[in-house]
Amino acid sequence: MAAQAPQDTTGTDQKVFGGVDSHTDTLHVAVISDNGGQLADAEFTTTPAGYAAALAFLDAHGSVRAIGVEGTSSYGAGFTRAARLRGHQVIEVNRPDKAERRRIGKSDPIDAYAAARAALSGRASSVPKDDTVTGIRALHNAARSAVKARTAALNQIGSILVSAPEAIRAKYGPLKSTDRADALARLRPAGDALHAAVLTALKTLARRVKELTAEHEALTKALDTAVTAGNPGLRAAHGIGPDTAAQLLITAGGNPERMRTEASFAALCEAAPVPASSGRTNRHRLSRGGDRAANAALYRIALVRMGSDPRTREYTARQTAAGRTKKEIIRLLKRAIAREVFRCLTTTVHVPEIADLRPLRLSKNITLTAAARHLGVWPTRISDIERGTRRLDDLAHAYRDWLQTA
Structure with a gap:
């Protein structure tokens, strides 16, 4: 698309704002004045040379105050890096809502x-996410795709067994998914053409399941290492595993200061109540304009805590006695968890050192059972502390004090 002729700004220090609509191979750049007047627009390629040309195009029209970019973490990531390296202020811009698009239409220049107008008016004000969570995002996506592929393979095995010959169905149908995959991966297809074909398909799918399981375990281990290094306090919180911690870090970005308050983070996770009143009705509902994956992560954390965290179980019992439903209680828990996660993201949370606990216990020939009996807990609690799978700060301090004096 040919660029509009830029207005002559020679000798002036005109303040301008830029806007970028990014795509896979191209990005469309528009420039407006500080009073909203359209100056020019042009299309560039998503290459280093294209980014340099786009930035030169913006600078040619005056002093660039800010650049609004759609897709700062996807198609516009390359341009965002280049613009920030040049010292420009980049603003993350959401897509226009459907009502606006129905009113004015859609095209690359329009977007x-x-x-640009969103950056000028202040409607968009969020700083883009930095690159510190890019590796976590890559590992998280790969791990989730492995789970999806494994689930698809397991479903295919079940579907084949439904219509398989009776001998095959009777032998492998009653087995559970893991035991069934192990048995099918070891079999040797034999028999007539029908039996051999069905068994070959089942064996292939079973081997795929085992490979994907090993792949997911390796990716989860790498993800756990990356998440723990990135935010040990978040990973150590009760009920937050590698997957949920990674999703929350991805949602917040590596620079959580871009979120001004914990209420804004709760809204981002779809866990903030918004007014939904009309006439005689006075009520609230949860925001639906945030990250669904982050909301799902909070939901899983809430379920884990409802089953294993004493404080959460007591709270659930009180709310149940007050007449609230399980769905309502989970909504309250998600809001409280969002508040806790925000603190972990924005402040330094000190996690007690646990690497030396197991060697210290073994050096004194103390068993897990003996330590647990002295502290009045189950042995699994001591094991959780030593392995770092559960954060129990008070118990960890008491355990360390006892080991040092035992």
Whole structure:
């Protein structure tokens, strides 16, 4: 698309705002003045040379105050890096809502000018996520895709067994998924053409399941290492595993200061109540304009705590006695968990050192059972502390004090 002729700004220090509509191979750049007037727009390639040309195009029209970019973490990531390296202020811009698109239509120039106006008006004000969680995002996506592929293979095995010959169905049908995959992976297809074909398909799928299981375990281990290094306090919180911690870090970004308050983070996770009153009705509902994956992570954390965290179980009992449903209680828990996660993301949380606990216990020939009996807990609690799978700070301090004096 040919660029509009830029207005002559020679000798002036005109303040301008940029807008970028990004795509896989191209990005469309628009420039507006500080009073909202459209100056020019042009299309560039998503290459280093294209980014340099786009930034030169913006600078040619005056002093660039800010650049609104759609897709700062996807198609616009390369341009965002280049612009920030040049010292420009980049603003993350959401896509225009459906009502606006129905009113004014959609095209690359329209979206680029809309992004520029969003940066000018302050409707968009979020700083883009930095690159510190890019590796976590890559590992998280790969691990989730392994789970999806494994589930698909297991479903295919079950589907084949439904219509398989009776001998095959009777032998492998009653087995559970893991035992069934192990048995099918070891079999040697034999028999007539029908039996051999069905068994070959089942064996292939079973081997795929085992390979994907090993792949997922390796990716989860790498993800756990990356998440723990990135935010040990978040990973150590009760009920937050590698997957949920990774999702929350991805949602917040590696620079959580871009979120001003914990209420904004709760809204981002779809866990913030918003007014839904009308006439005689006075009520609230949860925000639906955030990250569904982050909301699902909070939901899983709430379920884990409802089953294993004493404080959460007591709270659930009190709320149940007050007449609230399980769904309502989970909503309250998600809001409280969002508040706790925000503190972990924005402040330094000190996690007690646990690497020396097991060697210290073994050096004194103390068993897990003996330590647990002295502290009045189950042996699994001591094991959780030593392995770092559960954060129990008070118990960890008491355990360390006892080991040092035992």
